[in-house]
Amino acid sequence: AGATLVLDPAFSVGPVRRRTFGAFVEHLGRCVYTGIHDPGHPTADEDGFRGDVIDLTRELGVSTVRYPGGNFVSGYRWEDGIGPVDRRPARLDLAWHSTEPNTVGVDEFMRWAKKAGVEPMMAVNLGTRGVQEALDLLEYCNIASGTAWSDLRRANGTEDPHGVRMWCLGNEMDGPWQIGHKTAEEYGRLATETARAMRMVDPGLELVACGSSSTSMPTFGEWERIVLTEAYEVVDLISAHAYYWEEDGDLASFLASAVNMDRFIDDVVATADAVRAARKLDKRIHISFDEWNVWYLNASPSQAPKDDWPVAPPLLEDHYSVADAVVVGGLLIALLRHTDRVHSASLAQLVNVIAPIMTEPGGRVWRQTTFHPFALTSRHAAGQVLRVKLDSPTHETARFGETPLVDAVATHDADSGEVVVFAVNRHTTEPVTVEVDVRAFGALGVTEALTLSSDDPYARASADDDTSRSSPLEWCTGSA
Ligand code: AHR
Structure with missing residues:
Protein backbone atom coordinates (compact mmCIF):
# COMPACT_ATOMS: atom_id res chain seq x y z
CA ALA A 1 0.00 0.00 0.00
CA GLY A 2 1.12 3.53 -0.75
CA ALA A 3 0.81 6.75 1.19
CA THR A 4 -2.06 9.23 1.06
CA LEU A 5 -1.83 12.91 1.57
CA VAL A 6 -4.85 15.15 2.16
CA LEU A 7 -4.43 18.86 1.55
CA ASP A 8 -6.76 21.69 2.47
CA PRO A 9 -6.07 25.41 1.97
CA ALA A 10 -7.73 26.17 5.32
CA PHE A 11 -5.04 24.37 7.30
CA SER A 12 -2.11 26.75 7.16
CA VAL A 13 0.88 26.58 9.54
CA GLY A 14 2.13 30.01 8.52
CA PRO A 15 3.79 31.78 5.61
CA VAL A 16 6.70 30.38 3.60
CA ARG A 17 9.59 32.49 4.89
CA ARG A 18 12.32 33.35 2.43
CA ARG A 19 14.78 33.26 5.32
CA THR A 20 14.23 29.49 5.58
CA PHE A 21 16.49 29.26 2.53
CA GLY A 22 19.61 30.81 4.04
CA ALA A 23 23.17 29.52 3.81
CA PHE A 24 26.48 30.14 5.52
CA VAL A 25 29.91 31.45 4.50
CA GLU A 26 32.63 30.90 7.11
CA HIS A 27 36.34 31.66 6.96
CA LEU A 28 37.00 27.93 6.93
CA GLY A 29 38.93 25.84 4.42
CA ARG A 30 38.17 26.99 0.87
CA CYS A 31 34.76 28.54 1.51
CA VAL A 32 35.97 32.16 1.20
CA TYR A 33 39.36 31.83 -0.51
CA THR A 34 39.04 29.96 -3.85
CA GLY A 35 35.32 29.60 -3.00
CA ILE A 36 33.53 32.94 -3.29
CA HIS A 37 36.82 34.83 -3.75
CA ASP A 38 39.37 33.78 -6.37
CA PRO A 39 40.90 36.86 -8.05
CA GLY A 40 42.80 34.83 -10.66
CA HIS A 41 39.68 33.02 -11.85
CA PRO A 42 38.47 33.75 -15.41
CA THR A 43 35.00 34.77 -14.10
CA ALA A 44 36.36 36.93 -11.25
CA ASP A 45 35.06 40.51 -11.13
CA GLU A 46 36.90 43.70 -10.12
CA ASP A 47 36.63 42.65 -6.42
CA GLY A 48 37.98 39.15 -7.05
CA PHE A 49 34.61 37.41 -6.64
CA ARG A 50 33.90 34.41 -8.85
CA GLY A 51 31.00 35.13 -11.18
CA ASP A 52 30.28 31.42 -11.63
CA VAL A 53 29.80 30.99 -7.85
CA ILE A 54 27.53 34.04 -7.70
CA ASP A 55 25.46 32.59 -10.57
CA LEU A 56 25.06 29.25 -8.77
CA THR A 57 24.26 31.01 -5.48
CA ARG A 58 21.39 32.71 -7.30
CA GLU A 59 20.33 29.44 -8.96
CA LEU A 60 20.35 27.75 -5.54
CA GLY A 61 17.81 30.35 -4.37
CA VAL A 62 19.70 31.44 -1.26
CA SER A 63 18.07 34.21 0.79
CA THR A 64 20.33 35.06 3.76
CA VAL A 65 24.01 34.25 4.27
CA ARG A 66 25.48 33.96 7.76
CA TYR A 67 29.06 35.27 8.12
CA PRO A 68 31.98 35.05 9.15
CA GLY A 69 31.55 31.93 11.35
CA GLY A 70 31.07 29.43 12.88
CA ASN A 71 33.89 28.45 15.18
CA PHE A 72 36.10 30.95 13.34
CA VAL A 73 34.22 33.96 14.72
CA SER A 74 35.07 33.11 18.32
CA GLY A 75 38.71 34.14 17.78
CA TYR A 76 38.14 36.79 15.10
CA ARG A 77 39.16 40.44 15.24
CA TRP A 78 36.92 42.01 12.62
CA GLU A 79 39.15 45.14 12.43
CA ASP A 80 41.88 42.97 10.85
CA GLY A 81 39.70 42.69 7.75
CA ILE A 82 39.14 46.38 6.93
CA GLY A 83 41.20 49.05 5.16
CA PRO A 84 43.96 48.62 2.57
CA VAL A 85 44.42 44.90 1.93
CA ASP A 86 48.22 45.07 1.83
CA ARG A 87 48.26 46.44 5.38
CA ARG A 88 45.99 43.80 6.88
CA PRO A 89 47.64 41.36 9.30
CA ALA A 90 47.73 37.61 8.80
CA ARG A 91 46.55 35.81 11.94
CA LEU A 92 46.44 32.31 13.34
CA ASP A 93 42.95 30.84 13.07
CA LEU A 94 42.87 28.50 16.05
CA ALA A 95 39.48 27.04 15.20
CA TRP A 96 40.67 25.46 11.95
CA HIS A 97 44.45 25.48 12.50
CA SER A 98 44.90 27.74 9.49
CA THR A 99 46.35 31.14 8.65
CA GLU A 100 43.75 33.84 8.01
CA PRO A 101 45.17 36.36 5.52
CA ASN A 102 42.26 38.81 6.03
CA THR A 103 42.10 39.57 2.31
CA VAL A 104 38.32 39.34 2.62
CA GLY A 105 36.66 41.17 5.51
CA VAL A 106 33.34 42.72 6.33
CA ASP A 107 33.27 45.31 3.50
CA GLU A 108 34.21 42.73 0.85
CA PHE A 109 31.62 40.28 2.16
CA MET A 110 28.90 42.93 2.05
CA ARG A 111 29.84 43.74 -1.54
CA TRP A 112 29.64 40.05 -2.39
CA ALA A 113 26.24 39.74 -0.67
CA LYS A 114 24.88 42.61 -2.74
CA LYS A 115 26.14 41.04 -5.96
CA ALA A 116 24.71 37.64 -5.00
CA GLY A 117 21.37 39.22 -4.01
CA VAL A 118 21.43 37.81 -0.46
CA GLU A 119 20.75 39.32 2.95
CA PRO A 120 23.81 39.28 5.24
CA MET A 121 23.48 37.83 8.74
CA MET A 122 26.47 38.79 10.87
CA ALA A 123 27.91 36.99 13.89
CA VAL A 124 29.84 38.82 16.62
CA ASN A 125 32.70 37.29 18.59
CA LEU A 126 31.59 36.45 22.13
CA GLY A 127 34.41 33.92 22.61
CA THR A 128 37.51 36.08 23.03
CA ARG A 129 35.67 39.42 22.90
CA GLY A 130 32.59 41.13 24.25
CA VAL A 131 30.17 44.06 24.32
CA GLN A 132 32.52 46.81 23.12
CA GLU A 133 33.82 44.99 20.03
CA ALA A 134 30.27 44.03 19.04
CA LEU A 135 29.22 47.69 19.37
CA ASP A 136 32.20 48.83 17.30
CA LEU A 137 31.31 46.42 14.50
CA LEU A 138 27.67 47.47 14.62
CA GLU A 139 28.68 51.13 14.41
CA TYR A 140 31.04 50.40 11.52
CA CYS A 141 28.31 48.53 9.64
CA ASN A 142 25.11 50.39 10.35
CA ILE A 143 25.75 54.04 11.29
CA ALA A 144 25.56 56.39 8.31
CA SER A 145 28.38 58.83 9.19
CA GLY A 146 29.74 61.25 11.75
CA THR A 147 31.36 58.76 14.15
CA ALA A 148 34.84 57.30 14.20
CA TRP A 149 33.85 53.82 12.98
CA SER A 150 31.26 54.95 10.43
CA ASP A 151 33.63 57.52 8.96
CA LEU A 152 36.34 54.88 8.77
CA ARG A 153 33.97 52.68 6.74
CA ARG A 154 33.37 55.60 4.39
CA ALA A 155 37.10 56.27 4.16
CA ASN A 156 37.52 52.58 3.33
CA GLY A 157 35.27 53.03 0.32
CA THR A 158 31.73 52.19 1.50
CA GLU A 159 29.68 55.36 1.60
CA ASP A 160 26.31 53.85 2.57
CA PRO A 161 25.85 51.83 5.75
CA HIS A 162 25.61 48.07 5.29
CA GLY A 163 22.29 48.00 7.17
CA VAL A 164 22.64 44.53 8.71
CA ARG A 165 19.40 43.52 10.49
CA MET A 166 20.17 40.02 11.80
CA TRP A 167 23.00 39.44 14.27
CA CYS A 168 24.15 36.22 15.96
CA LEU A 169 25.40 36.74 19.51
CA GLY A 170 28.41 34.42 19.24
CA ASN A 171 28.55 30.87 17.94
CA GLU A 172 28.01 27.49 19.65
CA MET A 173 29.07 28.84 23.02
CA ASP A 174 27.81 25.59 24.62
CA GLY A 175 30.58 23.58 22.89
CA PRO A 176 33.81 22.78 24.79
CA TRP A 177 35.61 23.05 21.41
CA GLN A 178 34.61 26.71 21.11
CA ILE A 179 37.29 29.33 21.81
CA GLY A 180 36.04 31.12 24.92
CA HIS A 181 33.46 28.38 25.65
CA LYS A 182 31.13 29.38 28.48
CA THR A 183 28.62 27.93 30.88
CA ALA A 184 24.98 28.74 30.16
CA GLU A 185 24.96 31.27 33.02
CA GLU A 186 28.12 33.00 31.80
CA TYR A 187 26.92 33.10 28.21
CA GLY A 188 23.39 34.17 29.18
CA ARG A 189 24.80 37.23 30.98
CA LEU A 190 27.19 38.19 28.18
CA ALA A 191 24.58 37.70 25.45
CA THR A 192 22.07 39.79 27.42
CA GLU A 193 24.46 42.68 27.99
CA THR A 194 25.66 42.60 24.37
CA ALA A 195 22.08 42.54 23.07
CA ARG A 196 20.99 45.33 25.41
CA ALA A 197 23.82 47.58 24.26
CA MET A 198 23.28 46.74 20.57
CA ARG A 199 19.60 47.65 20.95
CA MET A 200 20.61 51.04 22.38
CA VAL A 201 22.19 51.65 18.97
CA ASP A 202 19.21 50.25 17.06
CA PRO A 203 16.14 48.73 18.79
CA GLY A 204 14.99 47.23 15.47
CA LEU A 205 17.82 44.68 15.18
CA GLU A 206 16.92 40.98 15.11
CA LEU A 207 19.19 39.22 17.59
CA VAL A 208 19.92 35.50 17.82
CA ALA A 209 21.12 33.92 21.07
CA CYS A 210 23.17 30.71 20.86
CA GLY A 211 21.17 27.59 21.51
CA SER A 212 22.62 24.08 21.51
CA SER A 213 25.10 22.68 18.99
CA SER A 214 23.04 19.48 18.75
CA THR A 215 20.45 17.50 20.69
CA SER A 216 23.23 15.22 21.92
CA MET A 217 24.95 17.97 23.91
CA PRO A 218 24.76 17.04 27.62
CA THR A 219 23.48 20.55 28.35
CA PHE A 220 20.73 20.49 25.67
CA GLY A 221 17.45 21.80 27.09
CA GLU A 222 18.94 23.24 30.26
CA TRP A 223 21.19 25.48 28.14
CA GLU A 224 18.18 26.97 26.35
CA ARG A 225 16.25 27.39 29.61
CA ILE A 226 19.08 29.17 31.42
CA VAL A 227 20.10 31.38 28.49
CA LEU A 228 16.53 32.41 27.71
CA THR A 229 15.62 33.01 31.33
CA GLU A 230 18.37 35.63 31.32
CA ALA A 231 18.07 36.99 27.76
CA TYR A 232 14.37 36.59 26.90
CA GLU A 233 13.45 40.28 26.66
CA VAL A 234 16.44 41.35 24.55
CA VAL A 235 16.68 38.59 21.92
CA ASP A 236 14.28 37.50 19.17
CA LEU A 237 15.57 34.09 18.21
CA ILE A 238 17.52 31.19 19.62
CA SER A 239 19.77 29.15 17.35
CA ALA A 240 19.73 25.41 16.68
CA HIS A 241 22.48 23.47 14.89
CA ALA A 242 22.26 19.90 13.59
CA TYR A 243 24.38 17.75 11.30
CA TYR A 244 23.44 14.26 10.13
CA TRP A 245 25.41 11.40 8.62
CA GLU A 246 24.97 7.70 7.91
CA GLU A 247 26.35 5.70 10.83
CA ASP A 248 27.54 2.09 10.55
CA GLY A 249 25.74 1.45 7.26
CA ASP A 250 22.33 2.26 8.78
CA LEU A 251 20.82 3.93 5.73
CA ALA A 252 17.21 3.61 6.92
CA SER A 253 17.83 5.67 10.09
CA PHE A 254 19.91 8.18 8.16
CA LEU A 255 17.12 8.74 5.63
CA ALA A 256 14.80 9.48 8.56
CA SER A 257 17.11 12.17 10.04
CA ALA A 258 14.27 14.71 9.91
CA VAL A 259 12.67 12.83 12.82
CA ASN A 260 15.51 14.19 14.96
CA MET A 261 15.17 17.69 13.52
CA ASP A 262 11.39 17.73 14.17
CA ARG A 263 11.96 16.75 17.76
CA PHE A 264 14.80 19.22 18.20
CA ILE A 265 12.53 22.05 17.05
CA ASP A 266 9.61 20.89 19.22
CA ASP A 267 11.85 20.66 22.30
CA VAL A 268 13.37 24.13 21.83
CA VAL A 269 9.90 25.61 21.24
CA ALA A 270 8.62 23.90 24.41
CA THR A 271 11.56 25.20 26.43
CA ALA A 272 11.23 28.77 25.10
CA ASP A 273 7.50 28.73 25.83
CA ALA A 274 8.10 27.37 29.33
CA VAL A 275 10.43 30.31 30.03
CA ARG A 276 7.75 32.63 28.62
CA ALA A 277 5.19 31.16 31.05
CA ALA A 278 7.54 31.28 34.03
CA ARG A 279 8.58 34.86 33.28
CA LYS A 280 4.94 35.87 32.55
CA LEU A 281 5.85 37.48 29.22
CA ASP A 282 3.84 37.85 26.02
CA LYS A 283 6.49 37.78 23.36
CA ARG A 284 7.50 34.50 21.74
CA ILE A 285 11.06 33.47 20.90
CA HIS A 286 11.54 31.89 17.47
CA ILE A 287 14.21 29.56 16.13
CA SER A 288 17.09 30.39 13.84
CA PHE A 289 18.19 26.96 12.57
CA ASP A 290 21.40 28.55 11.43
CA GLU A 291 23.51 25.45 10.82
CA TRP A 292 22.04 22.29 9.33
CA ASN A 293 23.22 19.77 6.77
CA VAL A 294 24.65 16.32 6.17
CA TRP A 295 28.25 16.21 7.46
CA TYR A 296 30.41 13.09 7.66
CA LEU A 297 32.33 14.49 10.60
CA ASN A 298 35.45 12.41 10.16
CA ALA A 299 35.37 11.60 6.46
CA SER A 300 37.41 14.56 5.27
CA PRO A 301 39.98 16.51 7.27
CA SER A 302 38.48 19.08 9.60
CA GLN A 303 41.81 20.55 10.63
CA ALA A 304 45.07 21.26 8.88
CA PRO A 305 48.07 19.12 9.98
CA LYS A 306 49.27 20.23 13.40
CA ASP A 307 52.76 21.15 12.17
CA ASP A 308 51.38 23.55 9.59
CA TRP A 309 49.17 26.68 9.44
CA PRO A 310 48.13 26.80 5.77
CA VAL A 311 45.98 29.44 4.11
CA ALA A 312 42.65 28.03 2.90
CA PRO A 313 43.46 24.30 3.07
CA PRO A 314 40.80 21.91 1.73
CA LEU A 315 38.75 21.10 4.85
CA LEU A 316 35.34 19.45 5.32
CA GLU A 317 35.02 18.86 1.56
CA ASP A 318 32.34 16.19 1.81
CA HIS A 319 31.27 14.59 -1.47
CA TYR A 320 27.53 14.05 -1.34
CA SER A 321 25.45 11.15 -2.57
CA VAL A 322 21.85 10.81 -3.75
CA ALA A 323 20.94 9.49 -0.26
CA ASP A 324 22.43 12.66 1.23
CA ALA A 325 20.24 14.70 -1.12
CA VAL A 326 17.14 12.82 0.08
CA VAL A 327 18.09 13.69 3.66
CA VAL A 328 18.58 17.36 2.73
CA GLY A 329 15.12 17.30 1.11
CA GLY A 330 13.67 15.72 4.25
CA LEU A 331 15.28 18.36 6.47
CA LEU A 332 13.83 21.15 4.32
CA ILE A 333 10.40 19.55 4.74
CA ALA A 334 10.87 19.57 8.53
CA LEU A 335 11.94 23.24 8.50
CA LEU A 336 8.97 24.25 6.36
CA ARG A 337 6.39 22.42 8.47
CA HIS A 338 7.67 24.39 11.48
CA THR A 339 7.41 27.73 9.73
CA ASP A 340 5.33 29.03 12.64
CA ARG A 341 8.39 28.88 14.92
CA VAL A 342 11.44 28.47 12.65
CA HIS A 343 11.84 31.98 11.28
CA SER A 344 15.28 31.61 9.79
CA ALA A 345 17.61 28.79 8.73
CA SER A 346 21.04 28.42 7.13
CA LEU A 347 22.33 25.45 5.20
CA ALA A 348 25.92 25.02 6.41
CA GLN A 349 27.73 25.88 4.28
CA LEU A 350 27.56 27.43 0.79
CA VAL A 351 30.80 26.68 -1.08
CA ASN A 352 33.40 23.86 -0.78
CA VAL A 353 32.94 23.33 2.97
CA ILE A 354 30.12 20.74 3.46
CA ALA A 355 28.55 22.56 0.56
CA PRO A 356 26.11 22.27 -2.34
CA ILE A 357 28.50 24.28 -4.57
CA MET A 358 32.06 23.08 -5.24
CA THR A 359 34.91 24.86 -6.99
CA GLU A 360 38.28 23.96 -8.40
CA PRO A 361 40.77 26.73 -7.51
CA GLY A 362 40.94 28.82 -10.67
CA GLY A 363 38.85 26.19 -12.46
CA ARG A 364 35.41 24.63 -12.76
CA VAL A 365 32.39 25.06 -10.52
CA TRP A 366 29.86 22.25 -10.00
CA ARG A 367 26.71 21.29 -8.16
CA GLN A 368 26.65 18.51 -5.57
CA THR A 369 23.59 16.23 -5.37
CA THR A 370 22.37 18.24 -2.37
CA PHE A 371 22.16 21.37 -4.52
CA HIS A 372 19.02 20.13 -6.28
CA PRO A 373 16.53 19.56 -3.43
CA PHE A 374 17.49 22.94 -1.97
CA ALA A 375 17.17 24.79 -5.29
CA LEU A 376 13.85 23.10 -6.14
CA THR A 377 12.32 23.76 -2.72
CA SER A 378 13.49 27.36 -2.63
CA ARG A 379 12.15 27.94 -6.14
CA HIS A 380 8.74 26.33 -5.65
CA ALA A 381 7.72 26.95 -2.01
CA ALA A 382 5.42 29.97 -1.98
CA GLY A 383 2.46 31.39 -0.10
CA GLN A 384 1.36 29.42 2.95
CA VAL A 385 2.78 26.20 4.33
CA LEU A 386 -0.05 23.68 4.71
CA ARG A 387 -0.48 21.23 7.56
CA VAL A 388 -0.90 17.98 5.62
O1 AHR B 1 29.89 24.45 9.85
C1 AHR B 1 31.07 23.92 10.37
C2 AHR B 1 31.20 24.16 11.87
O2 AHR B 1 30.24 23.40 12.54
C3 AHR B 1 30.97 25.56 12.36
O3 AHR B 1 32.10 26.36 12.31
C4 AHR B 1 30.57 25.35 13.79
O4 AHR B 1 29.72 26.36 14.26
C5 AHR B 1 29.92 23.98 13.79
O5 AHR B 1 30.40 23.18 14.80
Missing part, protein backbone atom coordinates in the same frame (compact mmCIF):
# COMPACT_ATOMS: atom_id res chain seq x y z
CA LYS A 389 -2.74 14.86 6.73
CA LEU A 390 -0.35 12.08 5.88
CA ASP A 391 -1.02 8.35 6.11
CA SER A 392 2.07 6.42 5.20
CA PRO A 393 3.25 2.84 5.47
CA THR A 394 5.96 2.60 8.12
CA HIS A 395 9.16 0.66 8.60
CA GLU A 396 11.39 -0.06 11.55
CA THR A 397 14.57 1.99 11.94
CA ALA A 398 17.30 1.27 14.47
CA ARG A 399 17.57 4.87 15.61
CA PHE A 400 14.00 6.15 15.52
CA GLY A 401 11.86 2.99 15.85
CA GLU A 402 8.78 2.76 13.62
CA THR A 403 9.03 5.57 11.05
CA PRO A 404 6.75 6.64 8.17
CA LEU A 405 8.26 5.77 4.78
CA VAL A 406 6.99 8.96 3.24
CA ASP A 407 7.40 12.43 4.64
CA ALA A 408 5.79 15.44 3.01
CA VAL A 409 4.71 19.04 3.30
CA ALA A 410 2.83 21.32 0.89
CA THR A 411 2.57 25.00 0.10
CA HIS A 412 -0.32 26.96 -1.37
CA ASP A 413 0.03 30.30 -3.05
CA ALA A 414 -3.42 31.91 -3.03
CA ASP A 415 -2.32 34.57 -5.57
CA SER A 416 -1.19 32.17 -8.27
CA GLY A 417 -3.43 29.31 -7.13
CA GLU A 418 -0.38 27.01 -7.18
CA VAL A 419 -0.17 24.04 -4.82
CA VAL A 420 3.22 22.38 -4.44
CA VAL A 421 3.88 19.06 -2.68
CA PHE A 422 7.36 18.26 -1.40
CA ALA A 423 7.83 14.58 -0.52
CA VAL A 424 10.61 12.10 0.24
CA ASN A 425 10.62 8.33 0.05
CA ARG A 426 12.73 7.03 2.94
CA HIS A 427 12.73 3.40 1.83
CA THR A 428 16.27 2.19 1.15
CA THR A 429 15.40 0.20 -1.99
CA GLU A 430 11.72 0.28 -2.98
CA PRO A 431 9.60 2.94 -4.68
CA VAL A 432 6.39 4.06 -3.02
CA THR A 433 3.21 5.52 -4.44
CA VAL A 434 1.70 8.67 -2.99
CA GLU A 435 -1.90 9.64 -3.57
CA VAL A 436 -2.63 13.33 -3.09
CA ASP A 437 -6.19 14.37 -2.25
CA VAL A 438 -6.72 17.97 -3.36
CA ARG A 439 -10.53 17.96 -3.47
CA ALA A 440 -10.67 20.92 -1.08
CA PHE A 441 -9.11 23.14 -3.77
CA GLY A 442 -11.77 22.52 -6.42
CA ALA A 443 -10.46 21.96 -9.94
CA LEU A 444 -6.67 21.67 -10.18
CA GLY A 445 -4.46 20.50 -13.02
CA VAL A 446 -0.96 19.05 -12.86
CA THR A 447 1.68 21.44 -14.13
CA GLU A 448 4.88 19.60 -13.32
CA ALA A 449 6.14 16.63 -11.30
CA LEU A 450 9.84 16.10 -10.70
CA THR A 451 11.74 13.39 -8.91
CA LEU A 452 15.35 13.24 -7.80
CA SER A 453 16.37 9.60 -7.71
CA SER A 454 18.93 6.98 -8.61
CA ASP A 455 19.10 3.18 -8.47
CA ASP A 456 22.31 3.65 -6.52
CA PRO A 457 21.76 5.65 -3.29
CA TYR A 458 25.50 6.29 -3.19
CA ALA A 459 25.74 7.82 -6.66
CA ARG A 460 27.56 11.15 -6.60
CA ALA A 461 27.85 14.15 -8.88
CA SER A 462 31.22 15.46 -10.06
CA ALA A 463 32.76 18.39 -11.89
CA ASP A 464 32.32 16.32 -15.09
CA ASP A 465 28.68 15.48 -14.45
CA ASP A 466 26.55 17.53 -12.08
CA THR A 467 23.23 17.00 -13.85
CA SER A 468 20.25 17.07 -11.59
CA ARG A 469 19.03 13.48 -11.94
CA SER A 470 15.58 15.09 -11.82
CA SER A 471 13.26 13.34 -14.20
CA PRO A 472 9.53 13.81 -14.76
CA LEU A 473 7.62 11.66 -12.32
CA GLU A 474 5.22 9.09 -13.70
CA TRP A 475 1.87 10.69 -13.06
CA CYS A 476 -1.07 8.45 -12.29
CA THR A 477 -4.24 10.48 -12.23
CA GLY A 478 -3.24 13.39 -14.44
CA SER A 479 -5.59 15.95 -12.91
CA ALA A 480 -7.98 16.40 -10.05
